Structure formats: C-alpha cells, structure tokens
C-alpha cells in the first residue's frame with residue numbers, strides 16, 4: 001500500500017539535475033554527485049543533516065548510490081538503492097516521501113542516476129530464444145504494435161503522434177538541460193529513419209545519461225525554507241498478470257489505477273492540473289497517458305494532442321521539459337528529473353517555458369513489467 | 380558440459396512438443412469465464428477465479444491483430460522482420476514473427492487470416508549446441 005496522506009506532510013525544498021546528454025567523458029558517480037550537491041544547496045541543507053537517501057538506477061551496479069553520495073558528503077547515513085525499471089527514480093522519490101510521512105526521517109534525499117551506452121540495449125546475440133520470438137524485449141516494436149492497436153480501436157493517426165514529438169521538442173528548445181533542442185516539424189518526424197514501422201526515430205526517446213536529485217523534508221524543517229512544494233499524493237502501483245498479449249493492456253491498466261489512486265489521495269481531479277511530466281518513452285505512450293490520467297475521454301488522446309491542448313498555453317501543459325522524447329531518458333534519473341521540472345514550474349522558475357500561474361503539478365512514470373508511479377505536487 | 384539435446388527444444392514454455400506428435404501452442408483457459416491466457420497461473424487474470432485454470436490446445440488458425448516491421452534490433456538479428464500479434468480462433472492472443480510475407484505495410488493487412496507454423500528457430504544454436512523449435516505465423 002502506498003504511504004497515506006493521513007501521516008505527516010512531506011515537502012520538497014531542494015531540486016537539481018545535470019544536463020541530460022551522452023556524458024561520454026563523465027563517470028556516473030560524478031553526475032550523481034553534481035545533482036545531489038546542487039539539490040542540497042538549493043534547499044540550504046547540509047549534506048551531514050541528510051538522515052536517509054534513496055538512489056534509483058537500473059544498470060549502474062551494486063551500491064551506485066553510496067558511490068555517488070559519499071562524494072557529495074553524505075557519508076554514514078543509510079543509502080538504499082532502488083531498482084524498478086524506468087520507474088526506479090520515481091520509486092526512490094516515493095520512498096523518500098514515505099520516510100518523511102512515516103516520521104522515520106525529517107530530511108530525506110531522492111537521487112536518480114544512469115549512464116547509458118549508444119544504440120540497442122546490450123543482449124546476448126547467441127540467445128536463440130530472444131531472437132527467434134518476435135521482439136519480446138524490444139520496446140520500439142512493442143510500441144509500434146501499441147500504436148496500431150490504438151489506431152485500430154480509436155482511429156489515432158501517425159500525424160497526431162508526430163505532433164506530440166513536435167510539441168515536446170518545442171518545449172525542449174527552451175530547456176538548456178534537454179538532450180535534443182533543435183526545432184522539428186511533423187514532416188521531419190514522419191520522414192525520419194524507421195526504427196519499428198510505423199515508428200520513426202523521432203517518435204522514440206533517445207538513450208541519455210544524467211542524474212537528478214530532490215530533497216524531501218517534514219513541515220517543521222520546510223517552514224525555515226523558501227517556496228516549499230507539498231507532496232499531495234505519492235502512489236506506486238505494480239502490474240498484475242494480464243490477459244495474454246493485448247498490446248494496450250500493459251500501458252493502460254496499471255497507469256489508470258495509479259492515476260485514480262493519486263487523485264483520490266490528493267483530493268483533486270485532472271481538471272485541477274496545470275503542469276504534467278509523464279512517461280512519454282514513445283510518442284504514442286504520451287497520447288495514451290492523456291487518457292490514463294483522465295485529461296480526455298478514452299480513445300481521444302490523439303485528438304487532444306492535435307488540438308494543442310497539451311502544449312504550454314493549452315488546457316494543461318504536458319512534458320514542459322521536453323519529456324523523455326527530447327530531454328532524454330537516463331532510466332534511473334528520469335523519475336526524479338520529472339519532480340525537478342514540476343517543482344521548478346510550481347516555484348515559477350522555468351524561464352521561457354514557464355506555465356503561467358502553475359499551482360498543481362503531476363508526475364507519472366512507468367517501469368515496464370512492474371511499476372507505475374504518480375505524484376501530485378502543489379504550491 | 381551437458382551434451383546438446385538430440386531433438387530441438389521449445390523456445391518457450393507454452394510451445395509443446397509431444398513425443399511422436401505434432402507441436403502445438405498451449406493456452407491456459409479459465410473454466411469460470413472462458414478467458415484464455417498464455418503461461419501458467421493459479422488465478423484467472425480476468426475474473427479472479429481460483430483453481431479453475433486448465434491447459435488447452437490452442438488453434439493453429441487466427442487473424443492478424445496488429446504488427447510492426449522492426450528495422451533496429453539486437454546485434455546479430457537480421458532485420459527487417461515482421462513482429463505480429465495474432466488472435467487465435469477459439470481464444471488466445473499470441474505474439475510472434477510473421478513470415479512468408481514481404482516486410483512492407485502495403486502487403487500486410489490487419490485482420491488477415493494466418494496460420495501457426497513450427498520451424499527451427501532461425502537456424503541458431505545456444506552455447507551448449509542445442510537447437511530450438513519456434514512458432515511463426517504465415518499468411519493462410
């Protein structure tokens with residue numbers, strides 16, 4: 001069960017992230033150190049006062065959190081390494097919130113980090129079982145089938161999802177920490193190199209490296225800081241066995257459950273949201289998450305995107321950072337970086353991509369095969 | 380080191396190779412609600428019934444639900460290939476490669492009839508020298 005809102009209040013008082021990029025010449029510990037130090041400086045909190053830290057990562061080896069955080073001056077305090085696929089960072093943040101809500105810590109740190117190689121995820125090419133069955137572990141092929149299933153059922157078009165890639169890139173233009181910032185057009189997206197037909201490379205998130213950190217504290221600690229942001233909901237859901245290989249099930253069921261619980265916990269609904277960072281690992285995923293989060297009726301995510309409802313200045317600003325599609329997706333860092341973006345938006349610190357009068361924000365992250373996390377943050 | 384098996388091994392648990400019989404795909408059917416799944420389970424994922432799941436032989440006929448033409452894959456895997464999701468007659472939705480058709484969206488039609496065929500797993504062997512039998516879909 002998620003930690004409940006009837007415990008103590010948890011607030012975010014410090015955030016930071018590195019730029020998301022290849023970072024070929026930097027160690028992952030150095031990236032983690034940079035994010036953690038800057039988040040603590042943002043909070044005005046000494047590293048020695050951190051009581052517990054949670055570090056989300058997927059492929060960084062044993063105790064990567066300790067390696068990074070000892071460099072940032074957090075030495076001796078408990079560090080818990082968290083793996084939940086692409087939701088590892090969100091899970092680390094969820095645990096930091098739970099520690100403060102539960103009263104076991106007044107100052108907790110959530111860190112996410114990942115250093116990724118180029119191209120396809122490493123796999124043993126000698127494994128005949130992997131290659132003889134169709135792309136079971138290959139995400140682009142899976143999401144190409146998700147697109148075709150959504151298209152068959154609801155009439156979603158390639159042009160509509162291309163508009164998501166264009167919109168997120170237009171947001172990334174104003175985000176110096178985004179991996180890809182050159183403006184693109186719908187034509188560019190449709191004509192880009194095919195990865196898994198009909199998805200082109202501009203409809204798929206890149207592999208990036210980077211780190212992000214957030215400082216979560218109790219109400220009495222937050223009172224002495226400026227602009228604390230309250231955590232109104234912190235929900236983590238797990239997958240339940242699905243009905244065979246329906247491509248839509250795995251991207252609808254768990255996320256819809258997580259969103260419903262988050263709205264209930266925060267006592268708000270989708271119409272109350274001003275800014276959202278969601279798990280747009282593929283352009284079609286963002287469209288389906290509009291529906292999962294209740295921003296529009298089921299099946300109308302494509303139209304929602306095409307109407308411009310999800311861009312800055314629209315009904316609700318989605319993926320203001322550029323999202324996974326343009327900001328990049330260092331697996332373990334992503335969930336915490338989403339919190340960084342929303343906290344900065346709620347503080348009014350987002351510069352040229354600032355959402356006017358942003359007061360309520362949401363982050364959503366999915367780790368395939370296991371976990372979905374939704375957080376609601378408020379001023 | 381274990382010597383390689385004398386006959387091909389199945390690529391997945393739900394591919395059954397009876398001795399002296401034809402290979403087939405095995406589903407798990409809920410006696411309470413009729414839902415068909417792949418992979419063993421004690422509880423029905425649709426209706427939640429317990430102890431109602433029985434193994435059934437799945438049909439080798441079905442229709443193409445959705446597909447993707449995969450252009451980028453793991454090192455050593457030939458591309459492009461067609462990844463498909465097929466609804467089998469009588470229940471069961473199965474993911475696998477569609478062969479015997481050009482990897483061209485103009486040639487592939489969603490809803491087209493397909494049959495399940497069993498072939499050597501692309502001629503590949505694992506480190507122990509075992510060969511594998513896989514299932515594929517072909518236009519019917």
Ligand SMILES: [Zn+2]
Nearest residue numbers: 409412423426
């Ligand atoms: Zn049932």
